[in-house]
Amino acid sequence: MHHKFMARAIKEAINGMNKNEGGPFGAVIVRNGKMIAQAHNMVIKTNDPTAHAEIMAIRRASKKLGHFHLPDCEIYTTCEPCPMCLAAIHWARIPRIYYACTRNDAEAAGFDDNLFHKTITGETSKNRVSLVQVERTSCLKLFEIWEQKKDKIFY
Amino acid sequence: MHHKFMARAIKEAINGMNKNEGGPFGAVIVRNGKMIAQAHNMVIKTNDPTAHAEIMAIRRASKKLGHFHLPDCEIYTTCEPCPMCLAAIHWARIPRIYYACTRNDAEAAGFDDNLFHKTITGETSKNRVSLVQVERTSCLKLFEIWEQKKDKIFY
Numbered sequence: 001m002h003h004k005f006m007a008r009a010i011k012e013a014i015n016g017m018n019k020n021e022g023g024p025f026g027a028v029i030v031r032n033g034k035m036i037a038q039a040h041n042m043v044i045k046t047n048d049p050t051a052h053a054e055i056m057a058i059r060r061a062s063k064k065l066g067h068f069h070l071p072d073c074e075i076y077t078t079c080e081p082c083p084m085c086l087a088a089i090h091w092a093r094i095p096r097i098y099y100a101c102t103r104n105d106a107e108a109a110g111f112d113d114n115l116f117h118k119t120i121t122g123e124t125s126k127n128r129v130s131l132v133q134v135e136r137t138s139c140l141k142l143f144e145i146w147e148q149k150k151d152k153i154f155y
Numbered sequence: 156m157h158h159k160f161m162a163r164a165i166k167e168a169i170n171g172m173n174k175n176e177g178g179p180f181g182a183v184i185v186r187n188g189k190m191i192a193q194a195h196n197m198v199i200k201t202n203d204p205t206a207h208a209e210i211m212a213i214r215r216a217s218k219k220l221g222h223f224h225l226p227d228c229e230i231y232t233t234c235e236p237c238p239m240c241l242a243a244i245h246w247a248r249i250p251r252i253y254y255a256c257t258r259n260d261a262e263a264a265g266f267d268d269n270l271f272h273k274t275i276t277g278e279t280s281k282n283r284v285s286l287v288q289v290e291r292t293s294c295l296k297l298f299e300i301w302e303q304k305k306d307k308i309f310y
Contacts, residue, residue, distance in 0.1 A: 006290040013297050017304060024297035043310045048214050049223040049246040050205070059203050068204040078294040080286070083275055084246060087239035090271045090284055091204040097286045100294030109298040110309060116245045120238055121276045129245055131235070131252045135161040139233040139255035142168050142179035143264040149172060154265060155198045 005030055005076040006100060008038055012053065013078050016040030023111065027053035027077040029061040029070070029094075036073070037061035053077060054085035058092050068155050069093040079106050082113040083120050091155070160185055160231040161255060163193055167208065168233050171195030178266065182208035182232040184216040184225070184249075191228070192216035208232060209240035213247050223310050224248040234261050237268040238275050246310070 005028050012026030022041030029037040039056030043049055054077050062068055071093045079101040081089060089097060107114040118124040146152060160183050167181030177196030184192040194211030198204055209232050217223055226248045234256040236244060244252060262269040273279040301307060 002289040003293075006293060010294060010297065013294075014300065017297075017300060017307075020306065020308070023310065024301040026297075043223050044308050047217050047221055047223045049217060049225075049248075049310065050210050050213060050243045055205050058205060062202050062204060066202055068198050068202045070204075078297055082242055082246075084239050084242035086275060086284075087237055087242070087271050088205045090267070090274065091198075091237075091239060093204075093283075095284060097284060098289050099286060100288070100290045101298065102288075102291070105291075105295065105298060109301055112245070116242050119245065120241060128248075129241075129250060129252060131254060133255070133257075134157040134253050135255045136257070136260075138158075138161060139165060139168075140260065142165065142172075142181075142233055143256065143260060145169065145172060146179040146264055151175065152172075153175070153199050155178065155204065 001033070002076075002098060005035065006078070006098070008035060009053075009076050009078050012038050012040040016042065016053075019045070021045035022051065022053075024109070025053040025077070025079055027057040027075060029057045029073050029075050031061075031065075031070075031073045036064055050084065052082065052085050054081050055088055058088055058094075062092065071095065074098065079103075080113070083117050156188070157231075157253060160190065161233070161253070163190060164208075164231050164233050167193050167195040171197065171208075174200070176200035177206065177208075179264070180208040180232070180234055182212040182230060184212045184228050184230050186216075186220075186225075186228045191219055205239065207237065207240050209236050210243055213243055213249075217247065226250065229253065234258075235268070237261075238272050
């Protein structure tokens with residue numbers, strides 16, 4: 001089964017490269033042994049820096065199932081998810097990731113996954129993004145409104 | 156200026172809550188002192204777990220500018236970005252984040268930002284997602300194809 005699902009993810013990645021839509025990455029979401037979403041990286045085609053294969057697959061699967069949580073799904077990805085995709089998988093409540101290449105393999109091919117991972121975990125001081133806190137008091141009221149909201153839906 | 160841009164982000168967040176589209180979060184992207192994209196969390200409305208305010212704002216700004224990199228932009232967000240949004244900001248090459256509330260404020264209101272941050276940095280062992288490596292050899296060829304691709308575009 002692993003081979004079959006990863007082969008589909010590989011096919012996606014090759015397809016995406018051939019069409020110049022994105023980098024060499026593909027992903028597949030599986031539910032009850034069936035593939036319900038396939039995707040490849042589409043950053044180049046869509047001009048959307050968030051259009052990684054895993055994000056695209058999650059968007060398609062959640063649209064198909066009509067829910068923002070996918071707790072009975074698994075994701076196959078040709079490369080270890082970057083921190084964006086890893087956190088997206090957490091938000092989607094997907095409990096298991098099958099990945100093939102590593103962040104070091106991606107780095108060797110020129111991608112920044114490893115650098116961003118190290119930045120977020122604090123393993124490097126080469127942080128390209130500065131974080132400045134402003135206006136906290138004004139924004140805290142948003143959580144008060146949320147708290148008081150009777151029909152709120154948690155995600 | 157901070158107040159003006161954050162006020163717009165707050166307005167977005169309130170609007171999103173009122174319409175039951177998502178949680179209490181808003182974001183604004185600014186370029187040369189002008190707001191070029193505004194967004195609120197839309198996870199509930201779109202059933203897309205990746206539809207956080209910052210991700211939506213990045214998608215809109217990159218679409219508007221026609222490029223997946225936004226190096227001359229800044230982002231204002233009503234709450235410290237979760238790891239997904241933080242990494243998305245890195246991928247978008249946005250060099251500066253102005254944030255208001257913290258991940259602890261979000262946690263106090265019931266959101267998992269802090270848990271996912273701790274999971275990714277390894278600060279907690281409460282990892283809800285298991286990572287299993289399979290089929291690396293089959294997938295390594297994707298990077299070889301990429302290496303040999305003459306018209307590739309890096310992002």
